[in-house]
Amino acid sequence: MTDRTPGFATLAVHAGAQPDPTTGARATPIYQTTSFVFNDADHAASLFGLQAFGNIYTRITNPTTSVLEERVAALEGGTAALATASGHAAQLVVMQQLLMPGDEFIAARKLYGGSINQFTHAFKSFGWNVVWADPDDIGSFQRAVTPKTKAIFIESIANPAGSITDIEAIAEVARNAGVPLIVDNTLATPYLIRPIDHGADIVVHSLTKFLGGHGNSLGGIIVDAGTFDWSKDGKYPMLSEPRPEYHGLKLQETFGNFSFAIACRVLGLRDLGPALSPFNAFLLMTGIETLPLRMQKHCENAKAIAEFLSTHKAVSAVNYSGLASSKYNALARKYAPKGAGAVFTFSLKGGYQAGVDLVSNLKLFSHLANVGDTRSLVIHPASTTHSQLDDAQKTAAGAAPDMVRVSIGIEDKEDLIADLDEALGG
Amino acid sequence: MLNRMNHDAYPDSYIRAILNGVKTIAVVGASPLNVRPSYFVFKYLAERGYDMIPINPGQVGNSLLGKPFVASLRDIDRPVDMVDIFRASAHVMPIVEEALALTPQPKVIWMQIGVRNDDAAARAEAAGLQVVMNRCPKIEYGRLSSEISWMGVNSRTLSSKRAPAPVKGMRLSLDRASVAGGDTAASDRATRPRSGTS
Structure with a gap:
């Protein structure tokens, strides 16, 4: 087939979804199941070892949810995505991959109030320390960088007043500091702004808002831009070092430019547990079509x-x-x-x-x-x-x-x- | 295909034709350890119906998933369509030279994610071979068939056709519409210094 570039509206309808392999159902079915049978013991071992693509348990992957994930990854121009039970859960899972106790991250002062609470109180109890900066003063981000800084977090269109953040300028600060830029793109959606095009390494959303769009379902998502080298200086051991729970597997070496999304799935979602319900995934992806x-x-x-x-x-x-x-x-x-x-x-x-x-x-x-x-x-x-x-x-x-x-x-x-x-x- | 490819961004049509065309694949640097990427690739491609040959001089006498290890490309007893290289970039040239000395010559030289040697690629292309660098055939097969979509990965393909659920040993259709011209440049960014923000 010809290699061409479909537009945004085509991706909003088609990306990630094809007729159901078993029934031919054209709308994505709701796979409301906790678990999936293995073909045989070897298949089970391959899935548990991450050697094969497939489903084990809905806390890790689900065929309805994976359509939603690929669709948002396609709309944002990322390499992969991981859906979570809420936008807050997405932020928790992202930070778990990046920070160890005692580490810092820099966040824009203008954020959704719930994020300010999460960063100030909940994350503090994990030993993850937020350092605030002013998105209207790019120099304040530069001045906040220390050897303990592991990430920078901003909103593209910021709460509460809908102000616009200079993503490229802050991406430059992140690049010079050797840390990833995380952009909460909830209020813009990829239809208005695609942060990866402006230098973001990770995009997060509350799907609850404009992406789902109908005020009926909670959900969150993490999009991996595939742009960050996690192994360069040993600052991100979750991605660069052998993982004991996977018998010494190194995630970036194995999964390349979508290793951050895999880390969020197999180290974050698997162990922390905030999975999205398949029914919510169905409602959210139906919203995204329009x-x-x-x-x-x-x-x-x-x-x-x-x-x-x-x-x-x-x-x-x-x-x-x-x-x-x-x-x-x-x-x-x-x-x-x-x-x-x-x-x-x-x-x-x-x-x-x-x-x-x-x-x-x-x-x-x-x-x-x-x-x-x-x-x-x-x-x-x-x-x-x-x-x-x-x-x-x-x-x-x-x-x-x-x-x-x-x-x-x-x-x-x-x-x-x-x-x-x-x-x-x- | 005597023209040199742009090795920064391969069209999906190029990768698709290679994966549809080759049958026998020799994996240089195949590891018996089941957490190594070479093991992942070997096992996955074997389950998708390719005739796989593990090459590792330190493992001769052992087998990988029932296939006996051989010491070098020279020691393979049958024609090879593709050589998949799991070695550091600096060690690729002698492997390509060895591949070019085979009769018949392989059709494709493939270097894994993180492996790129433009001089070796030019040598192979001058001899009429196709070359892929800094890519993984398991990821590309999973992407073009959309099997990798189970993991929330952006396959950058679309299809309105029903496809059978994959089972062991099944070859999957790679004939899906490609998004963004099959530009896979994103996978290079992580292994090269970034330039510019947009």
């Missing part, structure tokens, strides 16, 4: 609503990188020319009480703690997720008393604008 169409609509609606809000008399400021007035607009044009995503914040002249009132008055927007749904979502962090902080702490955390965060859905934008206009008092 990713390009949905992201176009999400971005079109978000831009229209950001423009509407920026002229509204009750609104004091709109933070959306897709607006020419945003200080991130130049980065948005470079990294996300198809759209700056659909999550952003705005501030109300009426302060804290205006935020409480807006959320309570909205009829289409749902008040909840998630983003990346078909439905439009709203949250007033100061009165909910950040309510335990004082005003100064709220502002420092990007959750000022007058700030509201929205995730714009794929409804008709006229209806969303009317809902906001009425809830803001016309």
Whole structure:
């Protein structure tokens, strides 16, 4: 057959999936099974020794989940992927391969609040120490590098205000430090930004958000770019050294440019256990089939609503990188020319009480703690997720008393604008 | 195929034609240890129906999966289609010279992941052989058949055709549509200094 390059939408529908070998089913079946029979003792030994491709147990591989994994790897331009039960599980599995107790990683200060908690508290109990840097000051990443640094972690489109990170500049810091760059691409999805094209070595996602897109299933994924040499200086023994649990197998030597994904699977998922359910994998991959169409609509609606809000008399400021007035607009044009995503914040002249009132008055927007749904979502962090902080702490955390965060859905934008206009008092 | 290949990025069509065309494969540096990559490759290709010959002078008298070890390419008792080399790059040239001295000559010289010797490749190509460097035939066979997709690996192929579930001894169809022109450059990046970020 001719070697040609299918487009993104073709990959979103086809990558990883072919008719079922047994039944011919065209949609990927849900293999809702814990385990898979061996052909014979030799087959079992080959599978346990990683010598053959195949399935043993759904905590390690599953034929439904592997379709989802290959599809996301194809969309991100990576060599392989590993799905997990949630985005948090993906981050845990990645760091387990890279860090030993006492090691450090540098993370952008602007992150999803759940990631800040995970890095600050849970990872600390493993002896993995986060060092914070400011994505608006590339030099702060350079200054944070020490001999103990094992990775750099950023978001492509960053929480909470949808700011755009200069991936290439931070990739340069990572390369000079000899550590991999990990990019959380959840809010952008590979439709808007492909971090591997800009120097990322590992991409992680919460599939729960725009990739799955329908607010019905948790999931996470790790994509291996195949770009990092894990054996160069002995800093990553999980990949470069003989593994006792596999009788001395060396992962990078054996699996080459997808060895990081294999390490995450056979040392991370196998031993820590946060496997994705095959049913969730099915729902998530069904969502991904319409990713390009949905992201176009999400971005079109978000831009229209950001423009509407920026002229509204009750609104004091709109933070959306897709607006020419945003200080991130130049980065948005470079990294996300198809759209700056659909999550952003705005501030109300009426302060804290205006935020409480807006959320309570909205009829289409749902008040909840998630983003990346078909439905439009709203949250007033100061009165909910950040309510335990004082005003100064709220502002420092990007959750000022007058700030509201929205995730714009794929409804008709006229209806969303009317809902906001009425809830803001016309 | 007298023109020199671009050895940084092979078209899938090139790899597919080699894997579909060869039958007998001699593995230079085959190890009896079941955690070594050469053992993985030997066993997998044997299970996919290739006639495999293990070459390791230190193992003569022993067998690998029922196939007797031989000391060198010269000692093989039948024509060889492909020589798969598990040796450091600096030691490849004498192996290629030995392969070229065989009658009939092999059709393909294959060097494993991390093994690349452009002078030896040029010598083989000048003699009319096809050359693959810094690749693994097990990974490429698994990729082009999409069997490797079970492990979440990006096969960079698509197909709307139903294929039978693989069982031992079955040759798999490699005739799937390739993504990105079969450009396999990504697998080189890990073994070479990176240049540029995009």
